[in-house]
Amino acid sequence: MRRIVVVGASAAGLTAAETLRREGYAGELTLIGAEVDAPYDRPPLSKQILASQWEAERLALRTAGELAALDLDLRLGVVAAGLNLATRTVRLDGGAEVGYDGLVIATGVRPRRLPGQGAHVLRTLGDALALRRRLGPGRRLAVVGAGFLGAESAAVARGLGCEVTL
DSSP: OOEEEEEOOSHHHHHHHHHHHHTTOOSEEEEEESSSSOSBOSGGGGTTTTTTOSOGGGGBSSOHHHHHHTTOEEEESOOEEEEETTTTEEEETTSOEEEOSEEEEOOOOOOOOOSSTTOOOOSSHHHHHHHHHHOOTTOEEEOOOOSHHHHHHHHHHHHTTOEEEO
8 A cells, every 4th residue: 555544633543553654655645624623632621621730732642752752744734625536546625635555544533512601522632622611600500411521521511600500
């Protein structure tokens, strides 16, 4: 294979790219991510980032030097909008196409967004930073979903003085 494209610049996508290099793949390797941020650790979003205990830079999974050493065509802030199996191309949101001989899809999930102003989701660093700006004493927060993220977010908000309904 001469060209491998990894769609999804999350921990999974980064691990796929690193594994390919570690196992000796020396061809073209493209990592495409919809977010503008380099791959980062998501679990601290609902705890350390919401609570303002960490700065966003601390979430980085790899340093800029480590990413450069992978010899990637790293395309951040670019949405993979389509896939053509017949021509072996990934269509990007701007209309450009990226050809591949091998393809890894590691895009994860997309949260269901509720309509209306003030409705937040917690999936990305941008989501966490936007929600963090809204939390504080006397603020009211209704958390839909009592899984790990919902419970952690509710606990952090309560600790910041918010009135929370879970």
